[in-house]
Amino acid sequence: MANFYTDNEDIKFHLNNPKMKPIVDLKERNYKIFETENYGNDNIDPCDIKPYNFEDAIDNYSEVLTIVGEICGDIIAPNAEGVDEEGPRLENNRVHYASGTVENMKALKQARLTGMTLPRRYGGLNFPATAYNMAVEMVSRGDASLMNLFGLQDIGETVYEFADDETKKNFLHRFSSGESTGAMILTEPDAGSDLQAVNLKAHFDEKANTWKLNGVKRFITNGNAELSLVLARSEDGTKDGRGLSMFLYDRDDTVQIRRIENKMGIHGSPTCEMVFKDSPCILVGKRKFGLIKYVMALMNGARLGIGSQSIGISEAAYREALKYAKERVQFGKTIDQFPGVYEMLTDMKVKIAAGRSLLYETSRFVDMYKVYEDIEAERKLSNEEKQDMKKYKRRADFYTPLLKGLTSEYCNSIAYDAIQIHGGTGFMKDFPVERLYRDARITTIYEGTTQLQVVAAIRGVTSGLFTEMMEEYQNEKISPELEYLNKHLKEMKNEYVEAMRIAEAPEDNEFLDFHARRLVEMAGNIIMGHLLVLDADRDIKYKPMAELFIKKGQPENTEKFNKIKTIDRDDLGLYKTLSI
Ligand SMILES: Cc1cc2nc3c(=O)[nH]c(=O)nc-3n(C[C@H](O)[C@H](O)[C@H](O)COP(=O)(O)OP(=O)(O)OC[C@H]3O[C@@H](n4cnc5c(N)ncnc54)[C@H](O)[C@@H]3O)c2cc1C
CATH class of the missing domain: 1.20.120.470 (Acyl-CoA dehydrogenase, C-terminal domain)
Structure with missing residues (x-):
């Protein structure tokens, strides 16, 4: 019986940071919240799972994280090798996950872990980003490719933040119940780092009284998802980000999945090329705010997720390297006795500790401004609260790219050293480090390359x-x-x-x-x-x-x-x- 939460005191240490108190107090509205509505799971009364004080809330998070840790240790990690070998396949325009992925998703769904950050009235667990990212870190340690499916909970959160009430009522329970997975559909052949160049067209079809999408998207993780957020050009004749809007697409037969990419790593997560042909969709929020507001928010959440993924892969690589170094004997000693090896091990450990502290500091900033934004939808904020919201938003905007850029680079160097410590064995497919090394490589590329994180972070540095x-x-x-x-x-x-x-x-x-x-x-x-x-x-x-x-x-x-x-x-x- 392995448990990735109880075997890692560092995660618990960060969960117990006293800086969690203001976040949880606000998130639970000082424990006075009474949820009268329920658009989520009818079998659950949101009041039943509501904490009555800060300590109770932390205990609740800890209990849920213990369940996540158990699923990661007992199901997800043992399945990782098989998932890597089998990967998903495309048949009749439908993507079929590897059998291990199906089992993993089933376990996460059964444990109600598919809408962790959504409010209880929508069937979620009302988790702060900080505690949720602890789950993302553990899932990534078990299987980095599964994080790409599990971590797509950001889609539901973005719908919660920006869609109208009707859309929220109609769709959010599908995320929280695990009935639907999500996808974030932004990239096109000519619009990668430069999303202002997005050209997939959205037009309003008066006759059908709906928006429709036409065009090609590529490199889309989980493109087969039931519910996707799509960035598209809604304003004819525009060329920059101000002509782009965001749409919610509920999968039907109008989208063709042309192919699943044949990738170097994260084999369990299908990366799709897709063609939209008059695909009906719903406008999310206001027209023209797609890139400048909603995608920025969506990507910031996703970048935090890649920070967690990077720490999770690093943790797995470090543990594999340590285990091997303690067992492998050369020149009459286990190799962990050699300075050339123990220096690498210690550097890995220190980098993980530093990256993890940055991850949870950033998550707390995100939590603080988001909870104020949420409260602002219920009542007017005081001047002091407004100032606080702005302060934490600025900090989150600075720390998020810093985190993503630095921890993903750490992740690559840690996976590299983990192979080095295994010597020739590390180059073979017999040990997990070979997979971890391949999986690590994508972290500095997607959700914006390191170079783009630098472009975003330098503003905070110079401001x-x-x-x-x-x-x-x-x-x-x-x-x-x-x-x-x-x-x-x-x-x-x-x-x-x-x-x-x-x-x-x-x-x-x-x-x-x-x-x-x-x-x-x-x-x-x-x-x-x-x-x-x-x-x-x-x-x-x-x-x-x-x-x-x-x-x-x-x-x-x-x-x-x-x-x-x-x-x-x-x-x-x-x-x-x-x-x-
Ligand atoms: C496995 C995988 C999964 C993905 N999943 C998704 C997904 O779910 N949804 C989605 O929408 N997209 C997804 N993507 C796309 C991903 O986000 C892009 O690949 C990434 O943002 C980089 O864009 P690009 O590949 O077009 O590279 P390019 O933008 O062409 O960049 C090429 C190089 O130029 C550099 N560069 C570009 N602009 C600048 C600049 N201004 N300053 C300095 N250097 C610069 C880059 O750093 C990079 O080194 C995925 C990609 C992969 C590989």
């Missing part, structure tokens, strides 16, 4: 938000024995400010873009350093982790700083010439 966060972290009261770590982080921050000054000095966007990744990574090292110090303050067992992360991060930042100092504006010409 003064980073400095604001530094002040907040530095002002947190911590135990005197950790103060010296904050001193190092202060030095790193000062160096960072100087690097920023140099990168911004020429007042030339291309020069800033050239150094942007270095700057974002420097900022990430400082932020994660602070988060680990705060973790160590709550539990001293995290102190060595904080210490090593900062000891390694400081020279890494100095190296990046030196590069920013050395490669000046004129060198960009050299880079351009040599790149072709």
Whole structure:
């Protein structure tokens, strides 16, 4: 009997962070909420599963996460190899999942885990994003490809946030009951990173009194889903993002799935090319807000999901590497005794701890602003609440791409080292690390490549938000024995400010873009350093982790700083010439 929740104290440590209190208090409306409506499962009275105080709510999350952990350990992980080998297949325009995937989905559905973040009145569990992403992390540790189906709960959440009441009443229970899976249909052959170029057409058919979709989409995870959100051009003659709207498509026979891609990894998740032919759909929210508002919200949720997926894959790779290193004997010793191996293992562990702290800090920011948005739909917010909502929204917008960019890169380097620790065996299909390495590769690409996360995160870095966060972290009261770590982080921050000054000095966007990744990574090292110090303050067992992360991060930042100092504006010409 394996349980991915109870065998991982770090997840519980983050669930028990006192910063969860304001989130849960608001989410449960101070435990005074009385749900009078029920558009979800008729057999369940939403009041029956409502917590009566903060501790009760945390206990509830913990109980649910124990069930998730058990399903992951006992069903999902043992199925992963078979799923990877079998993969989905396309027959008569229908996608059939691998048999292991079918069993996994059935277990998740039976445990009512398919609408975790939706309000109870729609049949959901009213989970905060923070606790939900703990489930996503565990599912990804079991089978990264299944996360792509399980994690599509964001579709239901986006419908909840932006659709009208009738659409919510008609469709949300289908997500929460597990009757329908979701898909996020954005990418086209000529619109990948640049979604402003989306060209799939939406027109209103007066006769049929409905919107209809026409065109091609590609690389769509779970394109066979029953309910999908589609980004389409609703405004004739427009060419940019302002002409795009979002639509809810309820699967019928008008869409042809042309093919399932033959991929390097995440074999269990079908990636589809699709053709829409006069496919009826429902407008979600307002016209023209498709990309600029709704897709941005949808993608931010999905990026948080990829952050969780990256941590889950990293955890699996680290555990496999550790197990192997403890058993494999060379030169008369187990290989974990060699500095060249234990350094890799420790670096993996520290990166996971840092990435996980960033994941749950980001999730808390998301929770805070979203819960205020939800309350705003019920009543007027006070000025103070409005300020809080804005503050957390800005933080979430900065931290989400930072998280996605950094943890997905960590995930790849951890999977790489896990193979290295296995030596030749790691290159064979006999051990799970080979699959984990292939699965890890996509995390830096979908939901926006690392380069695009840098483009999004650099705004937070240059806007003064980073400095604001530094002040907040530095002002947190911590135990005197950790103060010296904050001193190092202060030095790193000062160096960072100087690097920023140099990168911004020429007042030339291309020069800033050239150094942007270095700057974002420097900022990430400082932020994660602070988060680990705060973790160590709550539990001293995290102190060595904080210490090593900062000891390694400081020279890494100095190296990046030196590069920013050395490669000046004129060198960009050299880079351009040599790149072709
Ligand atoms: C397995 C898989 C599943 C997917 N699932 C979905 C899904 O469910 N729904 C969906 O809508 N899409 C999905 N996608 C699409 C995915 O989001 C895109 O592939 C991704 O956003 C990159 O777009 P692209 O492939 O067109 O690459 P391109 O945009 O062509 O990028 C190519 C390279 O150019 C770089 N680049 C592009 N623009 C810039 C810039 N401004 N600055 C710096 N570098 C830049 C990129 O970083 C990259 O290195 C999926 C893709 C895959 C492979």
